[in-house]
Amino acid sequence: MPLETQRLQDFNRSDTGIGEQILPKGAILQNRYEVLRILGLGGMGSVYLARDLNFAKVERLCAIKEMVSVTPDPAVRKMALANFEREANTLASINHAAIVKIYDYFTEGNRTCLVMEYVNGQNLEQIVTDLDDHVFLDEARVLRWGIQICDILTFLHANKTPIVYRDLKPSNLILRAETDPEQLVLIDFGIAKAFQEGQKGTMMGTEGYSPPEQYRGIASPQGDVYALGATLHHMLTKRDPKLEPPFTFHEAPVRQFNPAISELTEQTIMQALSYEMKDRFPSAAAMKSALQQALLNLTAPSPPADGNSRWTNRTAPTGQTFPQTTTPPDPVPPPITASWSAPAVNTGRGGVIAIWTFKAEDEIRSSPRLGDGMLYIGAYDNNLYALDAKEGTFAWKYATDGGIASTPCFYKDRVIFGSEDRLIYAVTSHGGKILWTCPTEGKVRSSVRVDFEHAFVGSDDHRLYAINAQSGRVIWRFEAAGPIRSTPIINDEIVFVGSDDGHLYAVNMQTGNMKWKFRTNRGIISSPGIHEDLVLFGSQDWTFYAVNKLAGWAIWRTRTNQAIISSPTVKNSIVYFGSVDGNLYALDALSGRTVWKFKAGSHIVSRPAVSDDAVFFGTNNGEVISLHIKSGKERWRFQTNGPVPSSPILGEGMVYIGSTDHKLYALPA
DSSP: OOTTOEEGGGGOOTTTOGGGSOOOTTEEETTTEEEEEEEEEOSSOEEEEEEETTOSSSOOEEEEEEEEOOOSOHHHHHHHHHHHHHHHHHHHTOOOTTBOOEEEEEEETTEEEEEEEOOOSOBHHHHHHTSOTTOOOOHHHHHHHHHHHHHHHHHHHTSSSOEEOOOOOGGGEEEOSSSOTTOEEEOOOTTOEEOOTTOBOOOOSOTTTSOGGGGGTBOOHHHHHHHHHHHHHHHHHOOOGGGSOTTOGGGSOHHHHOTTSOHHHHHHHHHHTOSSGGGSOSSHHHHHHHHHHHHHHHHSOOOOTTOOSTTOSOOOOTTOOOOSSSOOOOOOOOOOOOSOOOOSSOBOBTSOBOSEEEEOSSOOOSOOEEETTEEEEEOTTSEEEEEETTTOOEEEEEEOSSOOOSOOEEETTEEEEEOTTSEEEEEETTTOOEEEEEEOSSOOOSOOEEETTEEEEEOTTSEEEEEETTTOOEEEEEEOSSOOOSOOEEETTEEEEEOTTSEEEEEETTTOOEEEEEEOSSOOOSOOEEETTEEEEEOTTSEEEEEETTTOOEEEEEEOSSOOOSOOEEETTEEEEEOTTSEEEEEETTTOOEEEEEEOSSOOOSOOEEOSSEEEEEOTTSEEEEEETTTOOEEEEEEOSSOOOSOOEEETTEEEEEOTTSEEEEEEO
16 A cells, blocks of 8 residues: 555554544545545544545545544533534535535544535635735625625525524635636535524524624524624625624724725625614525615716716615616615714813823734833734833834734843734834744734743644744744634743633643643633633633643633633732623632622723722723722723723833724823
8 A cells, every 4th residue: 555545544543543633645534535635624623625536537526524523521522423413414405506515424433524515715714814904805896795695595594494504704605716716605514503483502603703692592594694794894894703892893884994885885784783683684685685786886887967867876775676767765774883982082081181192003902011111012004113101202113014913022122023914023122123033824913922031922823833032933833723812821831822712722831732721612812811820811602710720620710791802910819801791800819709890881802900009901982991909999981082902001100002093092090
């Protein structure tokens, strides 16, 4: 047997453990399917490109999706297998040109496999990610995609047993590159659900695209309409909903981020994103009509000067199309606007006035860092800025090729930070001269942590990097199953970091080998904190966890009413963090007991800063709030002109914090 071609049983031997790993090129399944390469990696297994050996004279390619049963929990294993079998049965029961076809289904060893049509092309998420900064997709092109998706959803919802897809998102929509480069194909039916009116079930889906009711176990066609709205919003604005507080797109009109988009397109998308099911389109077919009218308005010829043509520039009611007459339609409802507005003058409650402000050219989502009287912060205008901390005066800036969400970190004479251009940079702290760069294969939104002469940072390429802070040379890479946007923390030579795959990882600092991993039910963006023997962090499964740092088991957990993206701050055995439910929590770090909580009235993703007598944080409605540390009572509020995901930092008698209104604020602490 050639070395490059081996049977599956060669990779299932108990002495090697290879059966629990990715299949290599040349592995053969069922004596029929030869693995050519891996296409993707998921939490329960991989997707491979394979060749069907039964067709000797032609190269028939297929995609093989596997589920590997390695979890020791029989309940989890049973549920995963049931989901996998449901996907096979769902795909076998439907026939549509825009839905991936199923060829085979089998179990071999500890692998259960689904053999599907291979669709050669880019998915929509890749298309958006590959766009240059400040470049948007053509509106008409996106509207045509949306119309196609409505047709697919209408087909599924009108099935003899209606099927709710439940996981519509750009990465599950692929363009056929070889036959029709603009034809979409819907893939991955792992969580599609037969719809029964009023039936509830387990919440599944993807954070940001899933509608609010899906978190309560309700799956309905209006949920797919919501996900389509989130998908089109992402396509036109490049705002990834997975990175936003859940269910906030209805507060973020499309034209706020892409002013070139037409009003009717914005109106259609915002109606699909309505929080309440009853306020959305009643069906995918109704949404298709609205998208068709938006496309017609966009591509129709301009009216003549006398205005007598039936192509008069007007818009249709939501969910309807115009008859070809000169009769005017009913008035169009006004477009949805953001749910908050900021005052013209930044004067906070309690007389708080900014000491100084500095304006960048784009949003500031990064958090500032203070050192040697200088303040450093990144912005989405691609620049890292250095400012005088007392006066706010500009010192220098260093330009990258991508937006900077990463918070800068100090090491000796340099500032180290990541960029969405996929690079990690080290520049001199005085003057901003480049010292080294380190490439990754994904956008870098995780912030750098330096310890023991090494810089540790995550990337959207699913890897945690250990880099020599002096030279920029990579020492090791640790591979997770999802993007790493959490900032690592190092304690007792262990690196702790969360991943979008739902795990908190403990990794040996010297070798990059995993010591343990702790699973939550959703992705982890929150950066962990340490208190005594506990690792403290929040998850998008609405739970805050305290995990033993040596063994990786939960000591306590506290449930909030929404996802936790905010990272914790610990002071005097009290841990402070925010939640998307609008509350700032203060818990006893050792027991999880609630000391107090403060209702801010808006999502909190900002990490709180804590002094001896006060707590400071930002909110999604643009406020910076200060509380008394002992009681949790409000000290003051300050209003900015945009949501505040940036985390504050204290120094020089001031609190520094950025806002998406493009400004960095210095406020009295």
